[in-house]
Amino acid sequence: MKVIVADVLGMCFGVRDALAAIDQVQQPAAVTIHGELVHNEQVLSRLAARGFRQVHEDRRQALPVTDTVLITAHGVSDRERARLASAGKNLIDTTCPLVERAHEAAKKLRDEGYHVLVVGKPGHVEVEGLIEDLPSHDVISSPEDVKKYPHPRLGVVCQTTTQVRHADSIRAAIARKNPSAEIRFVDTICHPTKDHQKALEKMLDQVQAVVVVGGRNSNNTRQLVARCRARGLPAYHVQTAADLQAEWFDDTDTVGLTAGTSTLDETIAQVRQALQEIAHSRAQTALTASS
Ligand code: SF4
Structure with missing residues (x-):
């Protein structure tokens, strides 16, 4: 054979940078990782062995008990960053720059009056971070999810790890079901x-x-x-x-x-x-x- x-x-630069940042932490027990640093169980076990506190992604509503909080490569919303900062937390931010770029694209569409459609997995931590700053949005995980939206302007961004051909099929379905809408697609796949x-x-x-x-x-x-x-x-x-x-x-x-x-x-x-x-x-x- x-x-x-x-x-x-294998490993992308965003994950390598996050791991390099966490290697620099001198007192792991004084830091809470706000979710899973990366979705890799071996890495998570090693971080636990070093003494980091790790909060499950579904349980991030409660404020971390440590003074220092590490934001993962998947990023968080501005709202969440402000909540942590106003509670006096020091933030170590390992958000990938390409996730930041997706946030910037979504917020620009929001500011220009678009209803934002996020192509991605509902409930995924990156998607949650993106939609928390958007007053008007829908998350679409497949062409079957696409509806006729009651908005004249539709802005589309993608979770960074979306398959290109999957995004293309959803984009086509949006255009098909919303023929009179002005549709703007921003390619945020990394x-x-x-x-x-x-x-x-x-x-x-x-x-x-x-x-x-x-x-x-x-x-x-x-x-x-x-x-x-x-x-x-x-x-x-x-x-x-x-x-x-x-x-x-x-x-x-x-x-x-x-x-x-x-x-x-x-x-x-x-x-x-x-x-x-x-x-x-x-x-x-x-x-x-x-x-
Ligand atoms: S956005 Fe892309 S480059 Fe950045 S951490 Fe995620 S997969 Fe890696």
């Missing part, structure tokens, strides 16, 4: 997400199955899995090399490997190594059977 590794995979998707597309014609490495709750990892399955290929979502099962690849001559934007380099290397060991073991078995 041959293993093909996607040209672009370039690392696009690069991962492009690299996956390039690989899909050459493989019979794909292993996707990333956190269970990682939106962009799930999108990579969904894309493989939409193309009719088996896609195996693993968090570590220990999740791999050799029998998945019994009928596979070539397997592809990709990983979400919050996956550690070492985890990808371990999964790659494990796939190569499975390939080696299969080659040995075939050799023994033929001799």
